[in-house]
Structure formats: C-alpha cells, structure tokens
Amino acid sequence: MNTQKLIISFFLFVCFGFSGTAQKTILFSKATVHIGNGKVINQGLVGVKGDEIILVENALTHNIDKAVWDTIIDLKGLDIYPGFIAPNSKLGLTEIDAVRATRDFKEVGTFNPHVRSLIAYNAESDVIGTVKTNGVFYTQATPEGGVISGSSSIMSLNAWNWEDAVLKTDDGIHLNWPNPISGGGWSGKSKSLNENYSTKLKEIRSFFEAAHAYSKSTDIFDQRFEAMRELFTGEKRLYIHGNQMRAILDIIDFQRELNINYPVIVGGYDAHKVTSELVTANVPVIIKGGHTLPSNEDDPIDLPYRLPYLLNEAGVLFCIQNSGRMETMNTRNLPFLAGTAMAYGLNQGEALSAITLNTAKILGIGEIVGSIEVGKKATLFVNNGNALDMRTNNIITGMINGEFIDLTNIQTDLYDKYQEKYKKDQQN
Known part of the structure; x- marks a missing residue:
C-alpha cells in the first residue's frame, strides 16, 4: 500500500x-x-x-x-x-433515472433522425467520475425512443463541455426495429406473431425510401431527411436495434436493399443463430453484456454469458455494451462484463478487444483510439x-x-x- x-x-x-x-x-x-x-x-x-x-x-x-x-x-x-469504450450508452444524458428533469435522452415523436445527443451531453455528470475509476474513458452518447431515436456521438469522459468532449460528431442514426414476435420470455404471456409487424416495416421502409430519394436532390430542405443524407453516402452508420432471429434476418435484407454501407445491429440476442448470414453481409453486432437472464424460458441459462464466445468462434465482429436497467451508473461494470465473457470462452485478448478495439472499429473510430498503437490517441491507464x-x-x-x-x-x-x-x- x-x-x-x-x-x-x-x-x-x-x-x-x-x-x-x-x-x-x-x-x-x-x-x-x-x-x-x-x-x-x-x-x-x-x-x-x-x-x-x-x-x-x-x-x-x-x-x-x-x-x-x-x-x-x-x-x-x-x-x-x-481506455475502455462504452457503446450505446445514456452516460452523460441522464443523471438520476427516477428524476425526469435529469433525463435528456428521449424526445417526443416517432421519426427523429435530426435529434442530436451531442448537445445534450453533460460533461459535469457526477456519474462520469465513477465510470472513469474503472477505466471507461469514452462513451457513445445514444438517444432512445420512437422508431428513429436520433444521432449518437462519441464523447470523451474528460472535458469541460460537450464541444470539448466530442471525439466523433453524429457518428450514426439509431433505428428501433419492431419485434416480430410478442410475448414469451419471463412475461408469462404465450408467444404470438406481432400482427403489426408488417405494417411497421412498411412505415420504416417508406421513410427510408423517401430519405434516400431526398439524398439525391438539393432542391428542397427537410431537417429530418437532411440528418439521414450521410447514411446513403457512406459517411454515417445506421445502428439498428433488434434481438429476435426474424428481426436480424429482416435487418440484413433491409440494409442490403437500401445499400447502407455501414449497418450495425445493436442487441443481437439471437445473433448466434444466424452467424453465417452476419458474416456474409459483413454486419457487426453490439451485444448486451452477460449479467442478465436468458430472454426465453427454454434458452440455456448461460446463453447470455456464452454469446460473445459463440460470435467470436463464428467470425462475427462484435463488441459489448451494458444497456438495460440503471445502465448509466452500471457503465462502471463494463470491464467486468468482458471478464465474464472471458470466463465463458474468450481468452483475455479477445475479451479486452470486445470493449476496446472491436468497439472502436464498429463505431468508426478504430484509426484513432481503441488500442495502444503508434499514431493513436494517448488514451490509456496503468493498473x-x-x-x-x-x-x-x-x-x-x-x-x-x-x-x-x-x-x-x-x-x-x-x-x-x-x-x-x-x-x-x-x-x-
């Protein structure tokens, strides 16, 4: 001592x-x-x-x-x-979950691609200090709600304000994919097909087709479509939040039909069932860490813990996030989610990459952070x-x-x- x-x-x-x-x-x-x-x-x-x-x-x-x-x-x-990187996080966007005035990650409306988490980021959050103590030094400040939640940005956890904190501005748009199947799991309700699934997909497709047509024109200005322009020019990622196998397969088809250059699946609970399709389509996955129960009553009890290993063995590019209840303050546990994955099959290097270099690659910042290599940002810690x-x-x-x-x-x-x-x- x-x-x-x-x-x-x-x-x-x-x-x-x-x-x-x-x-x-x-x-x-x-x-x-x-x-x-x-x-x-x-x-x-x-x-x-x-x-x-x-x-x-x-x-x-x-x-x-x-x-x-x-x-x-x-x-x-x-x-x-x-330094570790926390993707898909409300860190800096909320302080106390039970106090509405401190929650600044969700706007009214259904299609909000123009909403920017960047300007809502609070560099003075007391929670940030507790996260840095465990080596988490960057976060992807991510909005929630609606069908299209808005744009996330990559932020440093050592800054005076949001302008000082930003590492990458508006890195991607977040789309919440509807669930094909409702019920099941621990809800006590029997599984059934979501009758509104096809209708919701048509609404999403219609909005994206309109945005795609807008991206080829400069005659008019639409704030929502303008925010999506770079999705179709390959400068911005599309983060599609979905977990069920049918949803993942439909997401792969959707991004291929619309020629989205950088699609990313967020969640991906059933990704281990469609690894060949993910590898062929070159779609990475940001998976939820393993400190949780299985989603379905007939799943192996250790499936959430083994999911990183299963994706790694299949050659799927993935990283680990910690979304869920109390996710903001629990961001400090991100390294231990990787440690759990290590206990269930990953070696130490693979587990570390799942919260460093893999995350940086998926978020489009792999050339500047995520590893200790010459030419990259000096973001590191001594342990x-x-x-x-x-x-x-x-x-x-x-x-x-x-x-x-x-x-x-x-x-x-x-x-x-x-x-x-x-x-x-x-x-x-």
Whole structure:
C-alpha cells in the first residue's frame, strides 16, 4: 500500500508538472502492455508526445535513448491498458433515472433522425467520475425512443463541455426495429406473431425510401431527411436495434436493399443463430453484456454469458455494451462484463478487444483510439491487477488524449472522508 501511494504521488506530480506543456514526452517503461488487438508485450515501452502515442516497443529489444524523453516512468510489475469504450450508452444524458428533469435522452415523436445527443451531453455528470475509476474513458452518447431515436456521438469522459468532449460528431442514426414476435420470455404471456409487424416495416421502409430519394436532390430542405443524407453516402452508420432471429434476418435484407454501407445491429440476442448470414453481409453486432437472464424460458441459462464466445468462434465482429436497467451508473461494470465473457470462452485478448478495439472499429473510430498503437490517441491507464477482474482491478493513473486525469469521484471522496473519521474515533 505504501508503494502504491508513492507511485500515485509521483503521478500527481507528473500530472500537475506537465499542465500546459502538451508537447512534453513521457515514456512508460517496463509495464505489461495490453495492446487491445489481442497482443501483449511483457516489459513494454509506451511513449507519448502531446496527445499521441509515438512509441510501442519491447524493453528487452529496444534501446532507450534517455535524452529523447522528458520523463521516464518505471512501471515494472504493473499493467497498461487502452481506455475502455462504452457503446450505446445514456452516460452523460441522464443523471438520476427516477428524476425526469435529469433525463435528456428521449424526445417526443416517432421519426427523429435530426435529434442530436451531442448537445445534450453533460460533461459535469457526477456519474462520469465513477465510470472513469474503472477505466471507461469514452462513451457513445445514444438517444432512445420512437422508431428513429436520433444521432449518437462519441464523447470523451474528460472535458469541460460537450464541444470539448466530442471525439466523433453524429457518428450514426439509431433505428428501433419492431419485434416480430410478442410475448414469451419471463412475461408469462404465450408467444404470438406481432400482427403489426408488417405494417411497421412498411412505415420504416417508406421513410427510408423517401430519405434516400431526398439524398439525391438539393432542391428542397427537410431537417429530418437532411440528418439521414450521410447514411446513403457512406459517411454515417445506421445502428439498428433488434434481438429476435426474424428481426436480424429482416435487418440484413433491409440494409442490403437500401445499400447502407455501414449497418450495425445493436442487441443481437439471437445473433448466434444466424452467424453465417452476419458474416456474409459483413454486419457487426453490439451485444448486451452477460449479467442478465436468458430472454426465453427454454434458452440455456448461460446463453447470455456464452454469446460473445459463440460470435467470436463464428467470425462475427462484435463488441459489448451494458444497456438495460440503471445502465448509466452500471457503465462502471463494463470491464467486468468482458471478464465474464472471458470466463465463458474468450481468452483475455479477445475479451479486452470486445470493449476496446472491436468497439472502436464498429463505431468508426478504430484509426484513432481503441488500442495502444503508434499514431493513436494517448488514451490509456496503468493498473495494478487484472482490469477485467472486479477483485483485482485497481487503476493507479489514467490518461485521455494525452492528459492525465483525476480518478477521484464522489464515492472515493466519501470513502476517504469516513476513513479519516474512524481513524480519529479510534485514536480517541
């Protein structure tokens, strides 16, 4: 514990010492470096200049020129991980689920592609601090509601405001696919075909066809269709939320018919049943993490836990999200969802990729974040333990876009406060 305190104190010194000197060079030396692409470098070197990673090497084969580096930090015995990314999240869009005034992720209306989560993002959310403590450094702020919810944006969790936080603006439109089958599961209702399914699909198709026709014209202006223009030019992703097998197959046909360049399925509970179709269509999946019950009473009890392994074995590109009840504050558990997937078949590199590089690739930011590689943003953290294991995850310091960040939050402040109280009580 004393050694850790010394290390933390040193990092605080570095943090304050380098404020305002963005182009200083820092070398993290002799740590175990988890790249994020499945590779691990024991005794690794990670060099940072400004907000960019400029060196990733093995200390055993690379000669260190000490004159090149302003600061060299010896991290022998510790681990370096890339910052985790939380896709499909309301983090920053809501503070307290039970207080309506703090929920800013849903607008009235059915087709709202022009709604932007970007401008609703609250960089000062108290929840964000509790999430950073476990290594989650980026989030996809995602709207909800209606048939088309609006546009998400990729945000940094270390920022003054939403303008400062944005990593990628309006990365994609979110479409909520109707359920072909209603009932079943734990509702107690028997399964039945959704009689309105075909009608709802026609409405969706009609809206998209109109938007597609609009994208080829510049004669008129429509705010909703304008927001969808880049779907058809290949600059924006279409995130289609659906879980049932029939829905997934219809989604694959839908994106193919409309020539959507970057479709992504969000949810994908039945994706393991149609892996060959997903691979052929090159459609990635953002799956819900495994800390949940099966959706159907006849499913294997461990299906939600094994789903990442099943998709990985089939060659489907996927990443892990944590949508559901209390998802905002539970974003801090994202690394442990990956850890659970590791316990059910994935190796450590595959599990780590499911919340780092795979996520970045699916969100269209894989060239700048998601792994510890030269040329990418210096977003990483130093850990004393396995970051995917809730029993040993212990972040010592973190860096987002080349800036050391404060890892304290309201919970750590209360812990320190009451630790001092009990120490005084014992002394008295």
